[in-house]
Every structure is written in structure tokens, then in C-alpha cells.
Amino acid sequence: ILNVEQSPQSLHVQEGDSTNFTCSFPSSNFYALHWYRWETAKSPEALFVMTLNGDEKKKGRISATLNTKEGYSYLYIKGSQPEDSATYLCARFSGTYKYIFGTGTRLKVLA
Amino acid sequence: GAGVSQSPSNKVTEKGKDVELRCDPISGHTALYWYRQSLGQGLEFLIYFQGNSAPDKSGLPSDRFSAERTGGSVSTLTIQRTQQEDSAVYLCASVSTGSSYNSPLHFGNGTRLTVT
Numbered sequence: 001i002l003n004v005e006q007s008p009q010s011l012h013v014q015e016g017d018s019t020n021f022t023c024s025f026p027s028s029n030f031y032a033l034h035w036y037r038w039e040t041a042k043s044p045e046a047l048f049v050m051t052l053n054g055d056e057k058k059k060g061r062i063s064a065t066l067n068t069k070e071g072y073s074y075l076y077i078k079g080s081q082p083e084d085s086a087t088y089l090c091a092r093f094s095g096t097y098k099y100i101f102g103t104g105t106r107l108k109v110l111a
Numbered sequence: 112g113a114g115v116s117q118s119p120s121n122k123v124t125e126k127g128k129d130v131e132l133r134c135d136p137i138s139g140h141t142a143l144y145w146y147r148q149s150l151g152q153g154l155e156f157l158i159y160f161q162g163n164s165a166p167d168k169s170g171l172p173s174d175r176f177s178a179e180r181t182g183g184s185v186s187t188l189t190i191q192r193t194q195q196e197d198s199a200v201y202l203c204a205s206v207s208t209g210s211s212y213n214s215p216l217h218f219g220n221g222t223r224l225t226v227t
Contacts, residue, residue: 101146
């Protein structure tokens with residue numbers, strides 16, 4: 001993996017469904033992985049900052065895991081609600097000030 | 112406290128005109144980033160400031176783009192002779208220092224630039 005890649009690109013789920021997305025990144029020289037939620041007409045908002053292999057973070061119904069050795073992170077949303085509709089971005093800190101972002105997963109939760 | 116402020120929120124300009132986008136970061140944040148998102152693309156890095164200096168300008172797409180930061184605070188991104196491919200949402204983000212990768216970036220609401 002040379003770049004930060006996210007999948008799926010978009011998905012629609014029904015209210016109440018649980019869902020998850022993937023962020024894949026180069027595993028070498030790892031420093032940190034960030035997750036952001038970007039709602040339409042708002043600013044991207046930080047969800048999690050993850051630095052250690054095996055990290056698991058949770059914020060309400062949203063949680064994330066990190067595997068730095070194989071270069072991936074999963075974001076889980078339990079019991080999706082319409083207000084969870086947003087684009088979810090992951091970003092890898094490159095070690096030279098720069099954050100490399102994935103193209104995002106666009107989630108639409110249908111009521 | 113106040114977050115990152117960007118202005119204008121929307122800008123429509125004619126091809127060939129110059130535009131200036133402004134970012135007011137969180138007070139005390141020494142690191143400032145500019146990113147842009149074009150339609151269907153991910154967030155593209157443009158430039159990074161640590162204080163008033165820009166050690167990394169590698170993302171600026173062409174010499175029509177320039178940016179400055181004064182007083183370790185406000186930053187302006189200037190695009191000269193705008194082209195239609197410059198149409199995008201331009202985002203500014205700040206963080207306490209550029210090396211504090213365990214602190215999240217704080218983003219502004221962005222400037223949506225449309226070049227007609």
C-alpha cells in the first residue's frame with residue numbers, strides 16, 4: 001500500500017444497522033492515524049487519534065481499531081442513525097508534518 | 112473558545128481573476144495546513160506552516176498558488192489567474208505544533224471556490 005485507501009467509497013444503510021469501513025495505509029514508519037467525520041456544510045471533526053498497534057477507541061456508538069503491522073484501521077458504527085450520515089476520513093501522519101488523507105467513505109443512513 | 116475561521120465561505124469568480132482565501136487559526140496553534148478537495152477527490156495537501164515559515168510547499172499545484180502567514184496567526188492563500196480546475200473546497204486546519212501527531216487537526220468550515 002503506497003497511499004491511504006478507504007473502502008467502501010460510499011454506502012447506504014438503514015437506520016439501526018451496524019456498519020464498518022476500512023482504512024488501509026503504508027505500515028512502515030508509522031506514527032499516527034486520525035479519523036474525522038465531515039458533515040455537509042460543516043468542518044471535519046476529529047473522532048479518534050490512534051498511535052499504538054492494537055489501539056481500540058470508542059466514542060458513543062462509534063469505535064475504531066488499529067493494526068499498524070498490517071496497515072489497516074476499522075471504524076465501526078453500531079445502530080446507525082440518520083445523524084451519522086457524513087463522510088468519514090482517515091489520515092496517516094507521514095512523519096514530516098504532513099497528513100495523508102484517504103478519499104473518504106460517504107455514509108448515508110436511511111430513516 | 113473560537114475555532115478555526117475561514118473566509119469567504121463561498122467565492123464565485125471568473126476565469127483569469129485572482130482570489131484570496133483567508134484562514135484564522137486557533138490562538139496559540141503554531142502549525143497551520145491548507146488542503147483542498149476537488150469534486151470526487153480526497154483531501155489534497157497544499158502547504159504547511161510552522162509559525163510564519165512554510166517548510167513544505169510541495170503540494171502547491173502551480174506557481175499561480177502562493178500562501179503566506181503573518182504574526183504566526185492569519186494565513187492567506189492566493190490563487191492568481193484562476194482556472195476552472197481550481198474549483199474546489201479549500202480547507203484550513205491548525206494544531207498546536209506540526210509534530211504533535213497525537214493531537215487532532217482543527218478544521219475551518221472551508222471556502223467553496225467556483226471558477227466560471
